[in-house]
Amino acid sequence: MRDGEDFVVNGQKVWTTNAVHGDKIFTLVRTEPGSQRHRGLSMLLIDMHQPGVDARPLKQMSGASEFGEVFFDDARVAVTESLGDVGEGWRTAMLLLSFERGASGIGQYTEFRRQYDEIVDVARRLGRDRDPVVRDRLARVLTELECLRLHAMHVLTQVEQGRDLGFESSMTKLQWSEAFQDLWEVFDQVLGEHATLDEVDGVDLRPFHAQALWSRSVTIWGGSSQVQRNVTAERVLGLPR
Ligand SMILES: Cc1cc2nc3c(=O)[nH]c(=O)nc-3n(C[C@H](O)[C@H](O)[C@H](O)COP(=O)(O)OP(=O)(O)OC[C@H]3O[C@@H](n4cnc5c(N)ncnc54)[C@H](O)[C@@H]3O)c2cc1C
Numbered sequence: 286m287r288d289g290e291d292f293v294v295n296g297q298k299v300w301t302t303n304a305v306h307g308d309k310i311f312t313l314v315r316t317e318p319g320s321q322r323h324r325g326l327s328m329l330l331i332d333m334h335q336p337g338v339d340a341r342p343l344k345q346m347s348g349a350s351e352f353g354e355v356f357f358d359d360a361r362v363a364v365t366e367s368l369g370d371v372g373e374g375w376r377t378a379m380l381l382l383s384f385e386r387g388a389s390g391i392g393q394y395t396e397f398r399r400q401y402d403e404i405v406d407v408a409r410r411l412g413r414d415r416d417p418v419v420r421d422r423l424a425r426v427l428t429e430l431e432c433l434r435l436h437a438m439h440v441l442t443q444v445e446q447g448r449d450l451g452f453e454s455s456m457t458k459l460q461w462s463e464a465f466q467d468l469w470e471v472f473d474q475v476l477g478e479h480a481t482l483d484e485v486d487g488v489d490l491r492p493f494h495a496q497a498l499w500s501r502s503v504t505i506w507g508g509s510s511q512v513q514r515n516v517t518a519e520r521v522l523g524l525p526r
Pocket of ligand 1: 299300301302303352502505506507508509510511512515
């Protein structure tokens with residue numbers, strides 16, 4: 286709701302990464318009362334150190350609290366604190382999301398490839414590298430990772446040529462998140478009956494278990510896989526809704 290030169294914001298947002306540490310929060314807010322769907326939204330940069338903003342941590346199954354739930358109760362923000370034009374927040378959100386979904390492919394590949402080598406090392410130590418099913422799964426994941434590398438190089442070329450990442454970033458998100466999840470499913474398969482092991486041959490497996498748990502979330506945040514498939518079908522391939 287607008288009040289002079291401010292907006293007064295009410296609402297709630299769950300799953301905000303680092304919510305309890307933030308000084309400011311970008312918030313997609315309906316600033317035109319009665320507007321529908323993607324219209325009438327604004328991307329507002331709200332100060333979190335003010336009365337009416339409450340960030341509460343969420344406890345994860347790993348014990349950590351990286352995420353929070355933020356409550357806005359008559360929080361105030363100046364109309365000038367809008368990223369992009371007032372009422373054009375959806376356009377800003379789509380641009381930001383194209384970077385979140387699409388710009389990180391090569392970094393993801395580099396990290397995942399290192400993790401892959403570490404999982405192969407664990408498989409060797411446990412003698413699981415001789416299991417034909419495990420070998421097959423490892424080979425499939427390696428193929429996925431190499432496809433990710435090539436796709437990431439394509440994305441870098443697009444950026445270098447000054448092109449927008451656009452809706453194709455949904456394909457990048459799908460590719461890296463599903464490859465990452467497959468990678469950590471193979472880890473579970475490598476451990477097999479040793480699923481609860483915390484250490485093998487002096488190698489600390491606790492960070493591995495943490496990654497395996499984390500991998501379950503990556504097909505949700507930044508937009509779920511189902512939504513990425515819809516975007517790819519409608520906006521990239523031009524299929525009917
Ligand atoms: C670990 C984690 C970190 C996060 N960090 C942040 C953050 O920092 N900032 C932030 O703003 N948000 C963050 N989120 C929120 C995240 O962006 C949303 O959870 C995600 O976009 C899914 O939206 P939702 O939870 O509302 O699920 P819903 O939209 O309710 O979806 C529920 C189910 O329905 C399916 N579905 C929904 N719509 C469609 C459709 N049109 N077609 C087919 N299937 C559909 C989904 O795929 C899903 O399976 C985070 C979430 C997680 C899990």
